[in-house]
Amino acid sequence: MGVTHKITVVTGGGRGIGAAICTRLAAEGHAVVIGYRSDAARAEAVAEQVRAAGARAITVAGDTADPDDVDRLFDAAAELGPITGLVNNAGIVGPVGRLVDIDVSELPRVYAVNVIGVLLCARRAARELLGRGGAIVNLSSGAATLGSPNEYVHYAGAKAAVDAITIGLAKELGPDGIRVNAVAPGVVWTEIHEDPERPAKLAPQIPLGRAGQPEEVAGAVAWLLSDDASYTTGAILRVAGGR
Template sequence: MTMTGAGTTRQPLTVVTGGSRGIGAAVCARLAADGHDLVVGYRSDRAAAESVAERVRAAGRRALAVAVDTADAASVDALFDEAATLGPVTGLVNNAGTSGPVGRLADADPAGISRALDVNLLGYLLCARRAVRDLSASGGGALVNISSAAATLGSPGEYVHYAAAKAGVDTLTVGLAKEVADEGIRVNCVAPGVIWTGFHADPERPAKQGPGIPLGRAGQPEEIAGAVSWLLSPDASYTTGAVLRVAGGR
């Protein structure tokens, strides 16, 4: 159970955007195992989202799969309104993301850059905005933003625009944590390195990057999920404004 507010205990109900695959799906599975009810936000693959929701239910927790465009404020509001049918939301994992164009910035398509910024930064802002409103009204809670080690590495030759958006996510985490601390809301961030998911344009990228990582390998989604679960838990009750790097030493 999650301890929030002035010693009150509530059933954890967490919204996970981009929950149908990769890191998001692993986060949903871990949170279900740790006692959370889940709202699985997804963009277009309903079958994948429903599969994740079924795994959550199989773990004995409640789950909804809800379509959302996180870069659209009305769609975000609809997501949280649907989540509220299960009870008061206690947490948000801001995870929906896209790499956008891959390659040199000078060669990148402007529309692709714009969409990547909308999803990777504007979407986080809009979801955090609504989550803070709901959590403040119901006694507090916790947000975890999924950033990237790219925020400090820059990702030259791959996706500088993505790295720039993730640097914005880090700053969002620090600023918002200070802004809402007195409302009983904690805001933290997990910054993964190279992880074995379907995110990569080149499916072999994690294997190729492995030798250059101090721990000698790319990470697994479950290793990110563990960090997210801790930040949402009472064990992290004195942690806010943190950017936790889970990147194998990079």
């Protein structure tokens, strides 16, 4: 593929939906900066897949809820050149169960990663993109509108915040030529589920009759980063099989 003309930072890029996003973007000519929390081997395996597709890749460890780590991520990205986009994918579910029963000590971390992390990364990306334009895609969730009762109301609330951030930033950054959108996946086959069979169990509730694959979410993200979406901002694209 040769020289890439887009350079995209993907947080949480070492596994699941994030890994699928990285490989899809590589196939479409993006150099990829793969942010990950702790599993260096898996992140490097994704980087190798990106390179095999003919694109450049680097991996950067860090916590998106830590401002210093976020700065390190974007400083490292400069090795590839000026970034053109960000995918705010890093996220955690936290405890599963009814709100009255869960361990509240875990709640701050859920909001630190899913909300503060999104804000910190979007803030730094916007600073990088000012004067040049570009695109930010946030990963929301179908939970933001379903509420996820009896499972993780706290997570749903955090993702609803991501929706609000997306809409607000789209209006704030639109005059600067920076598009901000979100993709809201439904039930997808990834490791995020505490019960690995949860996608299969929920399939009967999904109009399309099945859980999604990470690659199907990655395609939506890739489109929002592409020139085909040049007039799309402030959108929350639901990829949830009709649920």
